[in-house]
Amino acid sequence: QEAAKYDKKVMVLDFVTPTPLGTSWGLGGTCVNVGCIPKKLMHQAALLGQALQDARKFGWQFTEEVKHSWMTMTESVQNYIGSLNWGYRVALREKKVTYENAYGEFVGPHTVKATNKRGIEKLYTAKRFLIATGERPRYLGIPGDKEYCISSDDLFSLPYCPGKTLVVGASYVALECAGFLAGLGLDVTVMVRSILLRGFDQDIANKIGEYMEEHGIKFIKQFVPIKVEQIEEGTPGRLKVTAQSAVGNEIIEGEYNTVLLAIGRDACTRKIGLDKVGVKINEKTGKIPVNDEEQTNVPYIYAIGDILQDKLELTPVAIQAGRLLVQRLYGGATTKCDYVNVPTTVFTPLEYGACGYSEERAVEEFGEENIEVYHSYFWPLEWTVPSRDNNKCYAKIICNIKDNERVIGFHVLGPNAGEVTQGFAAAIKCGVTKEQLDGTIGIHPVCAEV
Amino acid sequence: MGWEEKQARGYGEFAEIAQRCHGRPIFALFCGDKDAAGRSWCPDCVTAEPIVRKELHNMPDGSVFIYCLVGDRTYWKDPNNEFRKNLKLTGVPTLLKYGTPQKLVEEECFKAELVRMLFTED
Numbered sequence: 232q233e234a235a236k237y238d239k240k241v242m243v244l245d246f247v248t249p250t251p252l253g254t255s256w257g258l259g260g261t262c263v264n265v266g267c268i269p270k271k272l273m274h275q276a277a278l279l280g281q282a283l284q285d286a287r288k289f290g291w292q293f294t295e296e297v298k299h300s301w302m303t304m305t306e307s308v309q310n311y312i313g314s315l316n317w318g319y320r321v322a323l324r325e326k327k328v329t330y331e332n333a334y335g336e337f338v339g340p341h342t343v344k345a346t347n348k349r350g351i352e353k354l355y356t357a358k359r360f361l362i363a364t365g366e367r368p369r370y371l372g373i374p375g376d377k378e379y380c381i382s383s384d385d386l387f388s389l390p391y392c393p394g395k396t397l398v399v400g401a402s403y404v405a406l407e408c409a410g411f412l413a414g415l416g417l418d419v420t421v422m423v424r425s426i427l428l429r430g431f432d433q434d435i436a437n438k439i440g441e442y443m444e445e446h447g448i449k450f451i452k453q454f455v456p457i458k459v460e461q462i463e464e465g466t467p468g469r470l471k472v473t474a475q476s477a478v479g480n481e482i483i484e485g486e487y488n489t490v491l492l493a494i495g496r497d498a499c500t501r502k503i504g505l506d507k508v509g510v511k512i513n514e515k516t517g518k519i520p521v522n523d524e525e526q527t528n529v530p531y532i533y534a535i536g537d538i539l540q541d542k543l544e545l546t547p548v549a550i551q552a553g554r555l556l557v558q559r560l561y562g563g564a565t566t567k568c569d570y571v572n573v574p575t576t577v578f579t580p581l582e583y584g585a586c587g588y589s590e591e592r593a594v595e596e597f598g599e600e601n602i603e604v605y606h607s608y609f610w611p612l613e614w615t616v617p618s619r620d621n622n623k624c625y626a627k628i629i630c631n632i633k634d635n636e637r638v639i640g641f642h643v644l645g646p647n648a649g650e651v652t653q654g655f656a657a658a659i660k661c662g663v664t665k666e667q668l669d670g671t672i673g674i675h676p677v678c679a680e681v
Numbered sequence: 682m683g684w685e686e687k688q689a690r691g692y693g694e695f696a697e698i699a700q701r702c703h704g705r706p707i708f709a710l711f712c713g714d715k716d717a718a719g720r721s722w723c724p725d726c727v728t729a730e731p732i733v734r735k736e737l738h739n740m741p742d743g744s745v746f747i748y749c750l751v752g753d754r755t756y757w758k759d760p761n762n763e764f765r766k767n768l769k770l771t772g773v774p775t776l777l778k779y780g781t782p783q784k785l786v787e788e789e790c791f792k793a794e795l796v797r798m799l800f801t802e803d
Contacts, residue, residue, distance in 0.1 A: 310782055311782075313781060313782040313783075314782035316782075317781075317782055317783045317784075320798065320802065321785070321789065321795060321798075324792075324794055324795055324798055325792070325795070
């Protein structure tokens with residue numbers, strides 16, 4: 232849409248290869264269809280369940296037991312997503328961007344072949360190309376994985392309640408899904424091979440895991456599934472999972488209605504003909520290395536988003552990179568995308584917002600003697616009356632002593648962590664120091680004042 | 682087989698027709714009532730109607746096109762009217778594909794390209 236503003240002739244090729252179970256979706260990419268949007272809505276559904284429990288302590292009187300309907304929630308979420316898909320179609324049309332629901336692959340210099348779902352092929356040429364094909368969930372490569380397991384691609388439109396679920400993985404996807412499924416009242420177990428939330432501050436990752444365990448989510452640590460078999464067909468059916476210890480020879484078995492794989496995502500760069508035009512990719516990870524202007528080794532081909540090597544996999548980062556790229560190409564701008572100090576939030580039952588360095592990375596980069604960590608537990612006022620946990624919410628900032636105690640890392644664990652973090656991210660971008668934070672009077676009574 | 686048009690006045694008639702045609706693609710255009718001389722109180726509806734009608738031949742075979750008059754201006758302005766409540770309509774004219782989130786509202790209905798897209802998309 233940005234390029235069309237500069238009167239360029241633009242075409243978008245978007246195609247979703249269905250999952251092993253046949254799930255597919257409309258225009259908008261992962262975030263809209265099988266990522267951030269449905270995830271946050273289902274997380275909200277789970278939070279509302281908790282709020283209903285708290286409500287009685289605040290005086291609301293209702294005698295009926297409160298139950299949850301998976302179908303009602305999923306239908307509403309999918310309906311909203313459908314309106315977003317349609318909204319994008321209308322927006323592209325209005326801005327005169329040509330859209331084809333077809334699988335694009337390079338067949339030669341400046342040329343792509345687009346194959347639609349009926350198998351009809353068309354060839355297109357263009358002066359420049361932008362690759363933003365994203366990633367798809369990885370499968371384990373064990374017997375029964377593709378036939379019986381689901382991934383996040385299937386979960387958000389699953390036409391039946393998943394029931395007793397085994398979540399395999401320790402990524403934020405795994406923990407967020409385990410979190411809201413349990414919040415909706417389902418029996419959830421998480422099987423992890425080693426640590427939780429690799430790449431995130433481990434002190435906080437452990438606190439998140441502890442909170443989830445205390446709230447009914449079972450963890451099977453240091454095991455990996457080696458076989459998934461079907462005991463009974465159904466919606467959901469019954470599956471038997473056999474797992475082996477990652478540190479020994481012990482074998483365990485378990486029975487579940489649904490097995491959700493969330494062990495990682497792989498870039499969609501292997502089958503789009505990049506070899507035909509000479510675009511180099513990292514053979515091991517499939518990611519594309521680019522310079523700081525998002526250009527690949529082939530000058531007329533650019534790339535943005537999750538497929539980039541060594542860059543953050545976040546929707547707003549990709550959007551920003553894309554807009555700035557077009558403004559540089561056609562608008563004479565020079566601004567490059569700033570990948571530093573990008574705030575993120577993990578929507579686990581106890582939400583986690585962060586911006587900047589984790590404690591481990593800060594120590595690694597600056598040395599333990601040069602950083603100072605200020606931290607505090609806090610008890611949200613809203614949690615007091617319903618007697619919810621009084622020592623779980625936590626905030627910490629990491630400061631660089633040598634640079635005026637500039638805040639280089641911000642971490643908060645508690646309700647609305649995303650909303651809290653956004654403002655602090657702006658402050659960090661401006662180079663806020665501990666003294667300035669101390670000098671800022673807090674809003675009371677809110678969690679963010681800590 | 683082509684397509685057929687049905688006319689409805691008010692929400693009750695619309696809902697009844699939609700239910701009877703369940704299973705077929707249903708498209709509906711909602712406009713303000715017309716006076717004795719055939720002019721609607723809604724000027725945008727007057728503009729949109731011929732544009733929409735010109736694209737009707739693009740609807741898939743077996744489609745039903747429901748032309749629905751919603752009522753007079755006072756009824757429409759009531760924030761609790763049945764169209765707002767049950768179909769979540771926010772303005773007239775509205776052209777929509779029944780049972781999906783696909784719709785075009787007000788000036789969007791003036792664009793033949795968008796109307797065509799609504800009729801031919803899956």
